[in-house]
Amino acid sequence: MAVRAAFAGSGRRSPLVQLVGVSRQIVELREEIERVARSDAKILITGESGVGKEVVAQCIHVSSQRSTTNFVVVNCAGLPETLLESELFGHVRGSFTGAYRDKPGKLEMAHEGTVFLDEIGEMTLRMQGLLLRFLETGELQKVGADGGGRVVNVRVIAATNRNLREMITQGTFREDLFYRLNVICLDVPPLRERREDIPLLVDHFLQLLTRDKGCVVRAIAADATNALARYDWPGNVRQLVNVIERMAITGRDPIATIDDLPAEVRVNGAVGFRPKHERRRTVADDLYKRLTEEHESFWSCVYTLYMDREITRGTLREVIRTGLEETRGNYRIVARLFNLEARDYKRFLNFLRKHDCQLPFKEFRR
Ligand SMILES: Nc1ncnc2c1ncn2[C@@H]1O[C@H](COP(=O)(O)OP(=O)(O)OP(=O)(O)O)[C@@H](O)[C@H]1O
Numbered sequence: 495m496a497v498r499a500a501f502a503g504s505g506r507r508s509p510l511v512q513l514v515g516v517s518r519q520i521v522e523l524r525e526e527i528e529r530v531a532r533s534d535a536k537i538l539i540t541g542e543s544g545v546g547k548e549v550v551a552q553c554i555h556v557s558s559q560r561s562t563t564n565f566v567v568v569n570c571a572g573l574p575e576t577l578l579e580s581e582l583f584g585h586v587r588g589s590f591t592g593a594y595r596d597k598p599g600k601l602e603m604a605h606e607g608t609v610f611l612d613e614i615g616e617m618t619l620r621m622q623g624l625l626l627r628f629l630e631t632g633e634l635q636k637v638g639a640d641g642g643g644r645v646v647n648v649r650v651i652a653a654t655n656r657n658l659r660e661m662i663t664q665g666t667f668r669e670d671l672f673y674r675l676n677v678i679c680l681d682v683p684p685l686r687e688r689r690e691d692i693p694l695l696v697d698h699f700l701q702l703l704t705r706d707k708g709c710v711v712r713a714i715a716a717d718a719t720n721a722l723a724r725y726d727w728p729g730n731v732r733q734l735v736n737v738i739e740r741m742a743i744t745g746r747d748p749i750a751t752i753d754d755l756p757a758e759v760r761v762n763g764a765v766g767f768r769p770k771h772e773r774r775r776t777v778a779d780d781l782y783k784r785l786t787e788e789h790e791s792f793w794s795c796v797y798t799l800y801m802d803r804e805i806t807r808g809t810l811r812e813v814i815r816t817g818l819e820e821t822r823g824n825y826r827i828v829a830r831l832f833n834l835e836a837r838d839y840k841r842f843l844n845f846l847r848k849h850d851c852q853l854p855f856k857e858f859r860r
């Protein structure tokens with residue numbers, strides 16, 4: 495585990511922390527961040543590698559009342575268990591070879607701030623047990639210390655690109671820890687599902703990366719921007735940053751063209767190229783199929799999952815949006831499509847309104 499970034503917020507939103515994007519998903523995510531920043535509830539951030547999970551965690555911290563204290567990042571992958579335990583909880587002098595003095599753990603350093611536990615799915619079962627105990631008591635059990643230690647107040651945000659539910663089934667992730675961490679779940683969608691964000695992200699990183707006076711490139715030609723927008727980005731935003739950085743370093747003219755792009759992006763982002771999987775199936779797609787093809791009732795499938803916090807508000811909205819698209823914005827037909835009795839129509843609308851999921855029907859009428 496390495497502590498990759500720890501910063502004390504200034505109380506204002508740091509200009510370095512910005513969730514760039516204009517897509518509906520990112521706009522909704524920003525709203526969700528503002529909402530969840532008001533509480534201290536634990537958050538689990540999910541999403542493929544490189545989508546911006548850490549950026550989301552930082553945004554929550556700087557928008558919260560804890561913004562003037564520390565945001566401490568702990569990467570739970572890649573370190574032997576004993577070192578991770580000491581990094582998280584600290585150790586006392588002499589507790590193992592090389593422990594020459596007492597050392598505070600990252601949880602202690604994050605007191606009154608936020609700790610971001612990245613790649614939580616990589617923790618061993620024993621570490622998961624230790625973390626669970628800490629989450630239940632707030633008490634730090636330092637390596638080599640007898641008895642209970644200091645109680646700290648930290649907000650915990652965890653992230654993973656693994657499917658923790660699958661891991662629970664396989665017995666590699668503790669279900670009780672999952673429910674502790676998953677009080678609020680934010681899912682960051684892959685870049686290929688929000689292509690509208692690509693031109694803006696390209697501009698954003700180009701500005702950042704070409705500030706250096708030695709950099710010749712100042713802008714990107716339209717053909718290159720189009721190829722960037724069509725490419726599938728398996729490595730998501732991180733891969734995009736790398737491509738722009740490479741362009742900025744190697745480009746010899748002020749305006750970079752398609753020839754300055756890596757071959758992979760040039761070929762797969764070309765007009766007419768169709769990737770095998772245009773779009774990954776989402777949870778919302780599966781639920782919609784259960785409703786419309788397997789004739790499950792909205793109450794027994796979507797409603798129950800949402801109330802149990804098994805699916806997010808974003809997923810619920812996606813299901814409703816698909817229904818509205820199918821019925822040209824007619825909620826009554828959506829209700830029928832979702833196998834609801836006529837007398838349940840009002841209850842259905844009330845539920846959507848209460849949870850901020852009643853999308854305006856007008857935009858689907860066209
Ligand atoms: N919406 C965004 N706006 C601005 N920068 C972004 C955005 N999304 C991602 N980035 C940038 O992309 C890079 C990868 O983001 P981040 O580290 O947050 O991804 P991640 O989901 O945590 O990845 P991993 O799963 O590999 O840890 C970072 O340089 C980050 O600053």
Ligand SMILES: [Mg+2]
Nearest residue numbers: 547548612653
């Ligand atoms: Mg990360």
